[in-house]
Amino acid sequence: MIHPTAIIDPQAEIDTDAEIGPYVVIEGPVRIARSCRVMAHVWLAGDTHIGEGCVLHPSCALGGAPQDISYDPNKIRSALVIGSGCEFRECVTIHRGAKDNGVTRIGSGVYLMAASHVGHDAHVHDGVIMANSACLGGYAVVGHKAFVSGNVSVHQHAHIGAYAMVGASTFVSQDIPPWCIVQGVPGRVAGLNTVGLRRNGFSAERMRNIKMLFRALYQSDIPFAAVKERIAAMDNDDARMLLEFLHSSQRGIAARVSRHVSE
Numbered sequence: 001m002i003h004p005t006a007i008i009d010p011q012a013e014i015d016t017d018a019e020i021g022p023y024v025v026i027e028g029p030v031r032i033a034r035s036c037r038v039m040a041h042v043w044l045a046g047d048t049h050i051g052e053g054c055v056l057h058p059s060c061a062l063g064g065a066p067q068d069i070s071y072d073p074n075k076i077r078s079a080l081v082i083g084s085g086c087e088f089r090e091c092v093t094i095h096r097g098a099k100d101n102g103v104t105r106i107g108s109g110v111y112l113m114a115a116s117h118v119g120h121d122a123h124v125h126d127g128v129i130m131a132n133s134a135c136l137g138g139y140a141v142v143g144h145k146a147f148v149s150g151n152v153s154v155h156q157h158a159h160i161g162a163y164a165m166v167g168a169s170t171f172v173s174q175d176i177p178p179w180c181i182v183q184g185v186p187g188r189v190a191g192l193n194t195v196g197l198r199r200n201g202f203s204a205e206r207m208r209n210i211k212m213l214f215r216a217l218y219q220s221d222i223p224f225a226a227v228k229e230r231i232a233a234m235d236n237d238d239a240r241m242l243l244e245f246l247h248s249s250q251r252g253i254a255a256r257v258s259r260h261v262s263e
Contacts (some may be wrong), residue, residue, distance in 0.1 A: 021058075030063065033084070046096045047077065051084035051108065059091045066098040066120030068138065075102045083108030083126065094118040098138060107144075119156065131168075143178060145200060147193075157250050162241070163200060165193045174254040177217060177245060178238075179210050186258040189218065206238065213242050218256045 001016070002008065006024040014020065017034040022040050027045040032038065033052040044050075048063030056062070065071060078097030078223045085108050088094075092112045097103050098120040106118065107126035116130045119138040124130075127145035134148045137156030142148060144162040154160065154172040161178030169186045179190045179197060192214055197207055207243045216230045231243050246253065 012164050025188075028063075047079040048082070048096065049079070051086070052080045053085045054082060055087045057089045057092075057114075060088050061091075062088070062094045063096050064093070066095045066138065068098040068120060071120075076102075078102040078104075078120075080104045080106075082106040083110070086110045086112075088112045089114040089116075091115045092117070095120045097121045113150070125162070146236075147196065148252055153253070159245070159249065159251070161245055163193055163196055172254075174252045175245070175249045176254055178242060179214070180254075182254060184257065187254055189254050190257045209234070210235060210238055213239055215240070217253075 001018060003023045006020045008026045009028055011029040012026045013031045015032060015034040018032045018036040020038050021040040023041050025043045030044045030194045031049045033050060035053040036050055038056045042056045042058065043061045044063055048064040053158050065073060074218045077100060080094060080096040081103055083106060085214055086106060089112065089113055092105065094104060102121050104118065104121055105123045107124060109127045110124055111129045113130060113132045115133045117135040118124060118141065119136050121138055122136045122140045124142045125144045128142050130148040131150040131206055133150055134152040136142065136154045140154045141159040143160055143164065143236040146160050146162060147165045148166040151169045152166050152172065152206040158172050159175040160166060160172065161176055163179045164176045165181045166172060166187065167183030170183050172182065172187045174184045176187065179192055179193050181193050192211065194207065213231060213234065217227060220227050228243060228246055231239050
């Protein structure tokens with residue numbers, strides 16, 4: 001299943017069920033699990049682990065050195081870990097971690113469209129979709145089943161919550177809470193991603209609870225500490241997830257575009 005024109009480093013570990021296409025180049029201790037398909041001209045490097053059933057389209061470049069001027073390849077050992085069932089379209093780039101023992105993590109079932117980029121030490125959770133030319137800076141986090149549209153730029157350390165949707169050409173400079181739609185430059189919250197929640201099987205009751213959390217967060221004139229207390233008092237799984245997100249925010253929470261936007 002390995003094309004004769006492929007160049008494979010002897011350190012690489014490739015499952016016998018994996019398919020390696022023409023002119024693929026693999027450098028270093030790359031591990032490729034069963035049922036993976038690596039198409040023509042893909043380049044893989046470093047301590048990169050690719051889970052079962054992943055499909056890499058032509059000209060992907062995964063596991064390269066981070067774009068960090070402090071990175072020293074002679075002193076730093078870092079990795080890229082990719083889950084199962086992912087599909088990366090043409091020219092996707094993902095870099096390994098920038099610090100010693102640093103790891104860039106891609107979950108399972110992730111779909112990255114053409115020319116999208118994931119920077120060093122970022123964490124892309126399960127089921128995320130990133131459209132063409134979307135770019136994540138270093139240490140960025142994208143939560144479970146979030147959707148990042150085309151030409152989006154995400155600032156380093158920024159956090160996009162689960163089930164959020166980022167509109168095309170948005171610049172994300174602050175953290176986007178779960179379930180929200182964000183758009184603009186800089187990105188501002190425009191409402192709830194109700195269509196995405198329905199498509200992911202959220203019940204009517206759960207969606208009502210999420211709307212209450214959204215109102216508590218964005219339709220309150222009380223101090224932020226009091227907002228968090230109000231959310232904590234709701235005491236359900238979604239409230240706890242939102243509260244954890246707020247406590248962990250490093251860049252602050254994105255403001256809302258308008259209080260008149262439909263929810």
